[in-house]
Amino acid sequence: MIMVLSKVELKELSVKAEAEGLMLSDLVPICERFGVAPHDVLNELSVSCC
Numbered sequence: 001m002i003m004v005l006s007k008v009e010l011k012e013l014s015v016k017a018e019a020e021g022l023m024l025s026d027l028v029p030i031c032e033r034f035g036v037a038p039h040d041v042l043n044e045l046s047v048s049c050c
Helices: 007-020 024-034 038-048
Strands: none
Touching: 007 024, 007 038, 024 038
16 A cells, blocks of 8 residues: 555544545645545545544
């Protein structure tokens, strides 16, 4: 699995997801910055929260 986000970025994304939910448009900047697919970001987020 690709790990691209820092712990701070993961925490921020987790807080946003819990409070507001996530839309694909929320992931686009991250995906573009790191050159990864949205499912990679979501996988990383899901693993970090366990």
